[in-house]
Amino acid sequence: MKCQYCSCTESKVIDSRPTEESSSIRRRRECTNCGRRFTTYEKIELLPLMVVKRDGRREPFDVQKIKAGIMRACEKLPISMQQIDEMTASVEQAAYASMDAEISTTRLGDMVMQELKAVNDVAYVRFAAVYRLFTDIGDFMQELQRLVEENAQKQDE
Numbered sequence: 001m002k003c004q005y006c007s008c009t010e011s012k013v014i015d016s017r018p019t020e021e022s023s024s025i026r027r028r029r030e031c032t033n034c035g036r037r038f039t040t041y042e043k044i045e046l047l048p049l050m051v052v053k054r055d056g057r058r059e060p061f062d063v064q065k066i067k068a069g070i071m072r073a074c075e076k077l078p079i080s081m082q083q084i085d086e087m088t089a090s091v092e093q094a095a096y097a098s099m100d101a102e103i104s105t106t107r108l109g110d111m112v113m114q115e116l117k118a119v120n121d122v123a124y125v126r127f128a129a130v131y132r133l134f135t136d137i138g139d140f141m142q143e144l145q146r147l148v149e150e151n152a153q154k155q156d157e
Protein backbone atom coordinates (compact mmCIF):
# COMPACT_ATOMS: atom_id res chain seq x y z
CA MET A 1 0.00 0.00 0.00
CA LYS A 2 1.60 3.17 -1.20
CA CYS A 3 1.19 6.35 0.80
CA GLN A 4 -0.98 8.73 -1.19
CA TYR A 5 1.18 11.69 -0.22
CA CYS A 6 4.79 10.64 -0.42
CA SER A 7 4.53 7.29 -2.21
CA CYS A 8 6.38 5.58 0.57
CA THR A 9 5.43 1.91 0.58
CA GLU A 10 5.64 1.41 4.32
CA SER A 11 2.62 2.11 6.42
CA LYS A 12 1.04 0.71 9.49
CA VAL A 13 -2.56 -0.21 9.92
CA ILE A 14 -4.28 1.73 12.66
CA ASP A 15 -7.80 0.52 12.15
CA SER A 16 -9.50 -2.03 10.01
CA ARG A 17 -13.06 -3.08 9.66
CA PRO A 18 -15.09 -4.95 7.11
CA THR A 19 -17.24 -2.87 4.79
CA GLU A 20 -20.95 -3.50 4.64
CA GLU A 21 -20.86 -5.80 1.67
CA SER A 22 -18.04 -7.61 3.53
CA SER A 23 -16.06 -8.42 0.43
CA SER A 24 -13.56 -5.72 1.26
CA ILE A 25 -11.91 -4.28 4.31
CA ARG A 26 -11.56 -0.63 5.06
CA ARG A 27 -8.19 0.13 6.55
CA ARG A 28 -6.96 3.29 8.11
CA ARG A 29 -3.22 3.50 7.60
CA GLU A 30 -0.48 5.75 8.77
CA CYS A 31 2.55 6.32 6.60
CA THR A 32 5.75 5.46 8.44
CA ASN A 33 7.66 8.06 6.40
CA CYS A 34 5.54 11.22 6.45
CA GLY A 35 3.14 10.25 9.22
CA ARG A 36 0.04 11.17 7.24
CA ARG A 37 -3.02 9.00 7.39
CA PHE A 38 -5.06 7.59 4.57
CA THR A 39 -7.79 5.03 4.02
CA THR A 40 -7.62 2.04 1.77
CA TYR A 41 -10.25 -0.41 0.70
CA GLU A 42 -8.77 -3.80 0.27
CA LYS A 43 -10.44 -6.69 -1.34
CA ILE A 44 -10.53 -9.53 1.12
CA GLU A 45 -8.23 -12.27 0.03
CA LEU A 46 -10.53 -15.17 -0.20
CA LEU A 47 -8.55 -17.56 1.87
CA PRO A 48 -9.47 -21.13 1.23
CA LEU A 49 -12.68 -21.78 3.04
CA MET A 50 -13.11 -25.42 3.86
CA VAL A 51 -16.42 -27.17 3.92
CA VAL A 52 -16.75 -29.80 6.60
CA LYS A 53 -18.95 -32.62 5.46
CA ARG A 54 -21.10 -34.68 7.75
CA ASP A 55 -18.60 -37.51 7.81
CA GLY A 56 -15.91 -35.08 8.94
CA ARG A 57 -14.05 -34.89 5.66
CA ARG A 58 -13.19 -31.48 4.35
CA GLU A 59 -13.17 -30.05 0.87
CA PRO A 60 -12.51 -26.54 -0.45
CA PHE A 61 -15.58 -24.35 -0.69
CA ASP A 62 -16.70 -24.22 -4.27
CA VAL A 63 -19.28 -21.60 -5.16
CA GLN A 64 -20.04 -23.42 -8.41
CA LYS A 65 -21.40 -26.34 -6.43
CA ILE A 66 -23.69 -24.02 -4.54
CA LYS A 67 -24.89 -22.52 -7.77
CA ALA A 68 -25.40 -25.93 -9.34
CA GLY A 69 -27.44 -27.01 -6.31
CA ILE A 70 -29.59 -23.91 -6.48
CA MET A 71 -30.09 -24.32 -10.21
CA ARG A 72 -31.09 -27.91 -9.74
CA ALA A 73 -33.65 -26.98 -7.10
CA CYS A 74 -35.03 -24.26 -9.37
CA GLU A 75 -35.27 -26.41 -12.46
CA LYS A 76 -38.44 -25.84 -14.49
CA LEU A 77 -39.59 -23.14 -12.10
CA PRO A 78 -40.13 -19.50 -13.03
CA ILE A 79 -36.85 -18.34 -11.55
CA SER A 80 -34.45 -16.24 -13.58
CA MET A 81 -30.69 -16.76 -13.88
CA GLN A 82 -30.33 -13.39 -12.27
CA GLN A 83 -32.20 -14.58 -9.21
CA ILE A 84 -30.05 -17.70 -9.13
CA ASP A 85 -26.90 -15.60 -9.34
CA GLU A 86 -28.14 -13.36 -6.58
CA MET A 87 -28.95 -16.26 -4.30
CA THR A 88 -25.57 -17.82 -5.02
CA ALA A 89 -23.78 -14.54 -4.31
CA SER A 90 -25.56 -14.09 -1.02
CA VAL A 91 -24.70 -17.59 0.14
CA GLU A 92 -21.10 -17.05 -0.87
CA GLN A 93 -20.96 -13.76 0.95
CA ALA A 94 -22.54 -15.19 4.07
CA ALA A 95 -20.13 -18.12 4.02
CA TYR A 96 -17.08 -15.90 3.83
CA ALA A 97 -18.54 -13.34 6.21
CA SER A 98 -18.48 -15.90 8.98
CA MET A 99 -14.71 -15.29 8.95
CA ASP A 100 -14.02 -18.84 9.99
CA ALA A 101 -11.68 -21.07 8.10
CA GLU A 102 -14.34 -23.69 7.76
CA ILE A 103 -18.05 -24.08 7.51
CA SER A 104 -20.25 -27.12 7.84
CA THR A 105 -22.31 -28.55 5.01
CA THR A 106 -25.31 -28.18 7.25
CA ARG A 107 -24.80 -24.47 7.65
CA LEU A 108 -24.27 -23.99 3.96
CA GLY A 109 -27.43 -25.93 3.27
CA ASP A 110 -29.33 -23.76 5.73
CA MET A 111 -28.08 -20.66 3.97
CA VAL A 112 -29.20 -21.99 0.60
CA MET A 113 -32.60 -22.89 2.03
CA GLN A 114 -33.04 -19.44 3.43
CA GLU A 115 -32.41 -17.94 0.02
CA LEU A 116 -34.70 -20.37 -1.77
CA LYS A 117 -37.47 -19.88 0.74
CA ALA A 118 -37.56 -16.18 -0.02
CA VAL A 119 -37.79 -16.81 -3.75
CA ASN A 120 -39.82 -19.90 -4.44
CA ASP A 121 -41.59 -22.39 -2.18
CA VAL A 122 -41.30 -25.33 -4.51
CA ALA A 123 -37.56 -24.86 -4.93
CA TYR A 124 -37.25 -24.56 -1.19
CA VAL A 125 -39.19 -27.74 -0.50
CA ARG A 126 -37.23 -29.66 -3.11
CA PHE A 127 -33.97 -28.59 -1.60
CA ALA A 128 -35.07 -29.07 1.99
CA ALA A 129 -36.48 -32.52 1.32
CA VAL A 130 -33.22 -34.06 0.30
CA TYR A 131 -30.24 -32.09 1.40
CA ARG A 132 -30.22 -33.21 5.00
CA LEU A 133 -29.82 -36.82 4.02
CA PHE A 134 -26.55 -36.52 2.18
CA THR A 135 -22.98 -35.96 3.20
CA ASP A 136 -21.85 -35.01 -0.21
CA ILE A 137 -23.34 -32.37 -2.43
CA GLY A 138 -22.66 -34.58 -5.45
CA ASP A 139 -24.85 -37.36 -4.06
CA PHE A 140 -27.39 -34.82 -3.06
CA MET A 141 -27.56 -33.38 -6.55
CA GLN A 142 -28.15 -36.78 -8.05
CA GLU A 143 -31.05 -37.34 -5.72
CA LEU A 144 -32.43 -33.92 -6.51
CA GLN A 145 -32.15 -34.62 -10.20
CA ARG A 146 -34.05 -37.87 -9.71
CA LEU A 147 -36.82 -36.07 -7.84
CA VAL A 148 -37.13 -33.37 -10.45
CA GLU A 149 -37.36 -35.95 -13.22
CA GLU A 150 -39.94 -37.93 -11.32
CA ASN A 151 -42.08 -34.88 -10.83
CA ALA A 152 -41.74 -33.96 -14.46
CA GLN A 153 -42.87 -37.43 -15.48
CA LYS A 154 -45.87 -37.25 -13.20
CA GLN A 155 -46.86 -33.96 -14.71
CA ASP A 156 -46.53 -35.37 -18.20
CA GLU A 157 -48.83 -38.27 -17.48
Ligand SMILES: [Zn+2]
Pocket: 003, 004, 005, 006, 007, 008, 031, 032, 033, 034, 035, 036
Ligand atom coordinates in the same frame (compact mmCIF):
# COMPACT_ATOMS: atom_id res chain seq x y z
ZN1 LIG B 1 3.85 9.23 3.34
